[in-house]
Amino acid sequence: MVSLALVVLDTLRKDAFDRHFEWLPGRRFERAYSTANWTVPAHASLFCGKYPSELGTHAKNMTLDCDDPTIAEELRAAGYTTRAFSANTNVTGYFDFDRGFDDFRVPKQIGHLNDDNIFDFRDFNQRTDAEGLEHHSKLLYEIVTSDAATVPSMVALARKVRGENNGVKYGGLIEAQSELSDISFGEEEFLFLNFMEAHEPYRVPPSYRTVDEPSMTNSVGDIYFGSGTFDAEQTTQAYEDCATYLSDKYQALFKELRETFDYVITLADHGELLGEQDAWGHEYGVASPLTHVPLVITGNGLDGTCTDTVSLLDVHQTVLDIADVDGGARGRSLLEEGDENEYLTEYLGLTSWSERKLHQNGFDDQIEQYNEQLRGYVTQSGSYGYQTQDEFIATDDESVSDLQHRLDQLVSELDIRAVETDNDVPDEIKEQLEHLGYA
Secondary structure: OOEEEEEEEOOOHHHHHHHHHHEEEEEEEEEEOOOOOOOHHHHHHHOOOOHHHHHOOOEOOOOOOOOOOOOHHHHHOOOEEEEEEEOOOOOOOHHHOOOOOOEOOHHHHHHHHHHOOOOOOEEEEOOOOOHHHHHHHHHHHHHHHHOHHHHHHHHHHHHHHOOOOOOOOOOOOHHHHHOOEEEOOOOOOEEEEEEOOOOOOOOOOOHHHHHOOOOOOOOOOEOOOOOOOOOOOHHHHHHHHHHHHHHHHHHHHHHHHHHHHHHEEEEEOOOOOHHHHHOEEEEOOHHHHHHHOOOOEEOOOOEEEEEEEEEEEHHHHHHHHHHOOOOOOOOOOOOOOOOOOOOEEOOOOOOOOHHHHHHHHOOOOOHHHHHOOOOEEEEEOOOEEEEOOEEEEEOOOHHHHHHHHHHHHHHHHOOOOOOOOOOOOHHHHHHHHHHHOOO
16 A cells, blocks of 8 residues: 655746755656646646647646546546645646545635535626626526525635635645645545646745746747836746745655655646746747756655656656556656657647737737647657747757657657637636736
8 A cells, every 4th residue: 555645846947946956855857858838738648648639638628628537536446545735726626627536625715716516607607798787696696596505605706806816825835734734644645736836926925035026927939018127037036036935845845745655756747938038937839948847756765866758647657556556548657667768748829818918919910820839859868859930949969850750750649639629718717817927
């Protein structure tokens, strides 16, 4: 019997991890790659062990509605108790990322997005065209007459009206620590955690703040939508402050996790652009700072540094291997010696909020251009090449034509799931996205 925790330090760059997490014990993987540039497709791969394009969960369909079983579903079927705490709006029951979890918790600020007992504001907004007083009257009537729990639903509505649903103040780790302290864990447990301390708005407590809190980066690709006050140096340092804060707080939580769990897997789902290619954030592309991620597996006898090329797909298979559960997804167990693999990274188009930003700022002719799919390819030896709008870039001396040819071969072998574009985001999600610098 084993217990394991899977911890995602959302948006943490590999170089920032190397500077601030030297204290973290375990086996370090120097050439670990995400499958995508942002949260939803990366977590889809982590949960289901396939590429986002195969699962059909990405910018054009944010719901985890594929037929493939999730890691939590597989572990629960094998007798594990499955629990989660996610501070990320996009990784909640709202988008079906709670599949297979016995206990899926979120910070109270976004609790209305994750509780089936709370009135479905999304469904109501999609069904009614009423505005103003008529809208509010219909909403209150439906809350009271529906099967939803009236009091929690009214509390959620009150938070919404007061603007209290605008995200977690510093990223969620402190809230998670409080939640976990009330749980009595058993011997066969799977725990998933997602923390947002390294994500915009790059906010830390005053004692960690070495610069004033920066304005949002507000960019899509290399198009910046700011007011002229954006300070690149200030923003980069604010991100560094977040990494410092995250490291300190996670170190304390990690100690508690190791007292309970046989294995703790720590990784990032993706990185962040801090001015590379004149771009910021992680809404566009598959450049190396977005796809090269930290990964450490902590457990008895696991130490040293591994230079094999690995992927989030391998993390999925490793969790199943630790739990002694069979699975049919891609990837290999990182606890065993095996053939080195090659992997893809994927950018599958603009999200609805990125399209909206481009439209609102007069860049309608750029929407089609930025919706062009881009991919990267990482070789067995760790060489990385990736597509941009204008060219194919190789990060070392590998032949560009060879990398591009092999990338095309691997893409042709994918069993891509076609999905109808369902990219509209309701008002309650937009509030969270604005807090995170997206919308």
